[in-house]
Amino acid sequence: MSQRVNAESLKVFCVRAFQRVGVNEQDARIAADILVAADLRGVLSHGVAHLKRYVDGLCTDVINPHPQERVVVENLATATLDADAGLGQPVSYRAMQKAIQKAQQVGAGFVTVRNSNHFGIAGYYAMMALEHDCIGLAMTNASPKAVPTFGRHALLGTNPIAVAAPASKARPFVLDMATTTVALGKIEIANQLDKPIPAGWAIDRNGNPAVDSHRTLDEFKRNVGGGLLPLGGEGELFSGYKGYGLAVWVETFTALLSGAAFASTTYPKTFEGEALPANIGHFFGAWRIDSFRPPEEFKAAMDDLQTLIKSAPKADGHDRIYIHGEKEFEATEINQREGIPLNRKVMDELHAVAQQLQIEMDF
């Protein structure tokens, strides 16, 4: 059902596609690297499966192929960038670099980005901090999919938070999580398999727990109500207001602080239903470890914390406790060696992109 494709070949193809629609070589390489990094990490929902969407956006100028990025405000530890509606990846890469530079100078650095687009996996940017002995943070807002506690309409994005911190002998801690219980992709999979979904993932148009995956997706797509539940689920019994609060936190840092569109005002459309620039926002941060503590002590303590957790007694039926990022590091090793497993649908889309842009596909 899936074909393994070499990561380098996939990158070359993405660079070719981005360049053909007007993106400069440097930005094309950054965007390609970040897309393929998601696939390598096993986060296939955020990899080349998105290429066609980006290409279509660039072809219709909903995504600006020639953005004039600019610094709007700057201080020693902070900055706000305007992405001029360009691809989300290149501006995010540079924003995170800037945050790291600031951290190297004054101990911590933060950069918000407005007027941007989908930036791929949040974890990539947070992990950029690791080689500099910094702790990295990345957040973004997104199209409205999540319903606030006691509501019944999707207003907030899946609003991910990513945090990466280095270890010494162990692997880095890399948390990369949507603030909803699950991503929409899990409901799409249940829909394809004709399966119900567990109460706690989504609510229906009336604000009651949804179990029918077909109906949930249908209502969601027709925009009549319903959507994903925040982490913690429906109502207050399992503290869904905490996931909802994390999502508002992300909106605050990515959109309110940068001046991007927030919540359901992102991804606006004309009266006729045509897409306008998404105007989403991102937030990047870096803390330089040796501005708090000698990095070798920090990293040894991170090793010890991981050992403590992983060696603890396991729950019935389980033989392993994971540290965040561990599964993705293991997937990267396999996919680097054996190629990235792309399913038929994604392969068909890549073929369509090749044909549409009249570019070569070496796999």
Place this chain on the structure above:
Amino acid sequence: MSQRVNAESLKVFCVRAFQRVGVNEQDARIAADILVAADLRGVLSHGVAHLKRYVDGLCTDVINPHPQERVVVENLATATLDADAGLGQPVSYRAMQKAIQKAQQVGAGFVTVRNSNHFGIAGYYAMMALEHDCIGLAMTNASPKAVPTFGRHALLGTNPIAVAAPASKARPFVLDMATTTVALGKIEIANQLDKPIPAGWAIDRNGNPAVDSHRTLDEFKRNVGGGLLPLGGEGELFSGYKGYGLAVWVETFTALLSGAAFASTTYPKTFEGEALPANIGHFFGAWRIDSFRPPEEFKAAMDDLQTLIKSAPKADGHDRIYIHGEKEFEATEINQREGIPLNRKVMDELHAVAQQLQIEMDF
């Protein structure tokens, strides 16, 4: 069942108690203000219900009544403080002040604290940023109560995260959440009422969902396994690994970065079972809004986001969507006016403290 006590009288009593056991007046006032602020906000679990515990700690030198706080490392945007095993509140208050000063100078400021004690409510410190047109952040690690996904022993604290951001006409957004599904207090209440607990709050000694509140508390107290589940619950179905990841994030910033004890190595005991200093850690941050965007624009956008959310259609059976902090602001108004409702158990403890320390109690 409960007696309403005037907030000022309660503060005066707490100051008196702290001073009697050797805390200087300034620190006694800070600690009293933070304790009573929790009660005012309706977070009774973190208010004067803790006074006896603090007094006992100070009497036995497990909490140092005369700490020599010091700055261990400092950079323009960062610092690490050593609390010398003193009360958690005064050092945390000063650490947050320092973070705000740094934010005023370079745009953002962060202070970690090691060798500290229970600091009360996280939200108090985050909210200190508000009057300076800053966004505030506070985190702390804590005694082990939470079980990592697929484990069955409590290793991590309830590790709260608090974020506060100002609005213009609306109230500030104040998120103050434990990273577990619920706090232990909810299980204690079920236990007192002879009620079961919903599967998803805690697990038993074998790592299976716990429903018997008596047994859960008993196993937890005998330290034979079991404990609170992270936000998202048991296993992976509702993404409990996300709450577990948030808890590790908090350990990373509060303990690994400061050099405090982490996870289940906090609150150490001698071989004979005597308590040693807790050595927990905190993390405080402030971002100065005008280093990113004009504060009046930010605050107007915060108003708009809150209006958008609150005016959205409600789920069946609900007529109101809350913004984080709203319930606590309303509780504060009532408790400020009518007094803080202290139950019999807490009143008895306060009487015991008064008798033990031979101090006056004016209520």
